[in-house]
Amino acid sequence: MTGLWSWLTTVDHKRIGVMYFLTSFFFFFVGGLEALLIRIQLMRPENAFISAETYSQMFTMHGTTMVFLVAMPMAVAFFNYVVPLQIGARDVAFPRLNALSFWVFLFGGLFINSSFLFGAAPNTSWVGYANLTSLQFTPGRNVEFWLIGLSILGISSILGGVNFITTIINLRAPGMKLLRMPLFSWMALVTSFLLVTAIPVVAVALILLAFDRFFGANFYEVTAGGDPILWQHLFWLFGHPEVYILILPSFGIISDVIPTFSRKPLFGYPVVVYAGILIGFIGWGVWSHHMFTVGLGPIADSFFVASTMIIAIPTAIKIFNWLATMWGGALRFPPPMLFAVGVVAVFTVGGLSGIMHASAPIDLQQHDSYFVVAHFHYVLVGGALMGLFSGIYFWFPKVTGKLMSESLGKWHFWTTMIGFNLTFFPMHFAGLFGMPRRTWTYQAELNLETWNQLSTVGAFIFGISSLFLVWNLFRSWKKGEAAPANPWDAATLEWSIPSPPPHYNFPVLPKVRSREPLWDEVERAEVEAVTLSEPEHEPEMPSPSFWPLVVALGVVLSWALVMTGVWWAPLLGLALTAFGIFSWAFQPAFR
């Protein structure tokens, strides 16, 4: 079944995964373009390449895009494609809900970017601190595009989280105990719990802001007794778990990639799993380390210093276990492994600079300076994004049935490493020497020009490096060599089925007896006897449905029409949503 209609109505987790990936990959270049404009503006002191207002929009949209439209959905793309295959399921638990998540995400991303057409792109930074976001100080539509866009995207994330928790808990193949599950699926589970718990917190913060702006409420209005610090607490109570939402999928990916190319099982599997869970939990107790300069008092600051220091321990444990996995292995270095090793090397830098500003008095200097910008780019680009790149190279043969070019992949890796480090390492120095972040320009006397020029050159190298990936993806998809079922000699279930997988994934669900079913000759034979067999009749799969798309449209309209200021306009969206849900409910799941 092909054609546009089949994609619009698909409920197949694999197709939805591909759509998630392509959308987030597109936004990656949008966010990257914004970053390059920022870097050109900062190349020289007292530059006026773009105006201060444009600059504000660029860094706000760069942050918002990279977090909500790139890193999160690209991880979800992998959840979608890989998790059901890894745990031995035919689809996710709620295939139509899955489609709804995607369409809401797509429309939300388009909505927030449509603000550029109105010249009103969000301009109060990705953290949108109150009370700058109040009508009095930001009277335009900018903040409204941002808060409505994020609210829409939040719906998508919560639905996705619910779906993957249910899938991973309930749909594992026989014998796939939780402690036999591949690490990527484990981290998908932890991340999904974080999604369904953390996103509602920011939803609350956003809805309070919406009430302030649309209905004259006073949650953050100082003159009426509201408190802007409330926003910071709510935002970071979401924001810190969010950091782990971004990084844990990448940790999961490299925890599968490193054993594969070391040809050894993951060292300390249960410890790595528990460390991931622990990070998820402690991640809830560290939010005020983003607020050491706010003036919460020494008791609160000390608590958050201690909790933040504690979270360094499970993170360190993970790094040591990855190193121990490679120790004594037979290491191969195709592109997925290069990026995985790159993550370990580079993320360590970001983790350690994080320890520096976990020490609150040091943070008083480093907070909101370029030092922090360097830190979180080491974590989110060096840690999260490069982990996702590793995943792209790793699973591409499974998705397309084609092998990617290794030499192009190596070019991509090395230019990324050079560009990335050249962009972000000098930022440590710019910050130490007093460059605040979110700064449109800086005075020549501050002597920050050299550091900024290095970063700008690096950013362009980094930008160009991504073109290797685009070209490699396109070329390999068109005329790559055919990939066998298990091109990497990997251990987990997704490699036991043909590449690309049939739409029902597994003709018969395999029985699993260990963590590395494909590395044990006997078990492998057993598993492949069913996974590679031709079924007598194809398993019955959920039928395509158009209604998730309609409901998504309704959801987005009911939010977007709030901006018209006409009180009944959002009701149109709600009506469409209700109509869509009704039709959805009465459409049979199987034909």
Next chain:
Amino acid sequence: MFAPVAEASGKRRIARSAAGPRIALRGVMSLRRLTQARLNQARGMKNANLLRWMRQVGLLLTMAMVSACGEEYLQSTIDPVTDYGEVSQSLYLQVFWWTMIVLAVVWAVMAYILVRFREKPGQERPKPVHGHMGLEIAWTIAPAIIVVAITIPTIKGVFKVQRPPEGDALVVEVTGKRYWWSFHIPELGVTTANELHLPVGRPVSLRLESGDVIHSFWVPRLGGKRDVNPVVTVREGGEEKRNWMHFTLREEGVFWGQCAEFCGEAHSLMGIRVVGESEEDFQAWVSDWQTTAPTANAPEDASEATTENPLVARGREVFFRESYCVLCHSIQGTVAPGTIGPNLTRVGGRSTIAAGMLENTPENLELWIRDPRSVKPGVQMPGAQYDVTYEGVTFPPTNLDDEQIRALAAYLSSMR
């Protein structure tokens, strides 16, 4: 796309020093001496050679580029001149070394692994190793020890930087507004803008308050930043909350700073200058402020009036009668009462205008009065040709012509 700044930048020269090269030079020279003295004091008397060595190497490493290029970083976060800044500094050096050690170990082990365990041709799959309890415990405890070693001095530092004020401290009320700073010293009755003079050796307490959105007061060499929050209205009997910064300056010099919390369009153009000076110089500055500038008001007797610079006299006329400057600005000892904008008392004596953005010259003053937006987009002062709306009130274009602006600049410059 925004161009005016580029056009204007030809005229922009930013002063490095408020009190001329004298203080700046003294500041640099005493820097080295005092750094050494501080190190001596900090490291205790014996068994501290290693610590001393590590500190010095740390300083050298992190400031490698400083010495290499002879660059002076006016906003360096690792070159403090107060006791407050010293707390962050000593912690920074400690943590710096811990992190360097960990990084070196991780990278060294990793480099070894990547070379040593590369697959050899025809190599069999290695024996599977699933884990090792002893190792897991070891590398749980090792980072735990390190973070405890960092946490203990950190928490001490947290209490140190937020200690209660000293009783005899000089209190300065700092108000951040989009996009400038007001400084008020209640015990001396002094109010000034963007450029604060402080005495060396006397404890100072900054009381921070925002007039609009959240800002952050950051003069890196004085120590870390502290957010400048709007004061939240409290119920009767409740206590209003404001942030404080307490420190004692140890060196003279001109210290640069700027707002560190994104506060809107011109956030990056919201500079601060702190002039650290001797007690006598500080007293002189205060008494200058307290005595009305000679040219602020029209001379009382006619003989003086004839000797006065006619341009200054003309500017005074423009300031008080032909414009509405006085609605927002005040000048001590005159009838100008405004409190919305920066206090202009002795404005001619400041090193910069527009919150650190322009050197204080008559030409730059003219530019600023005529077209402030070209210097600072988002500024809340009307220009000659455009209005501005501030808190719901629209201030019309000033409609001043070139002659009026030139006179006005001369008048303001004359009050040194």
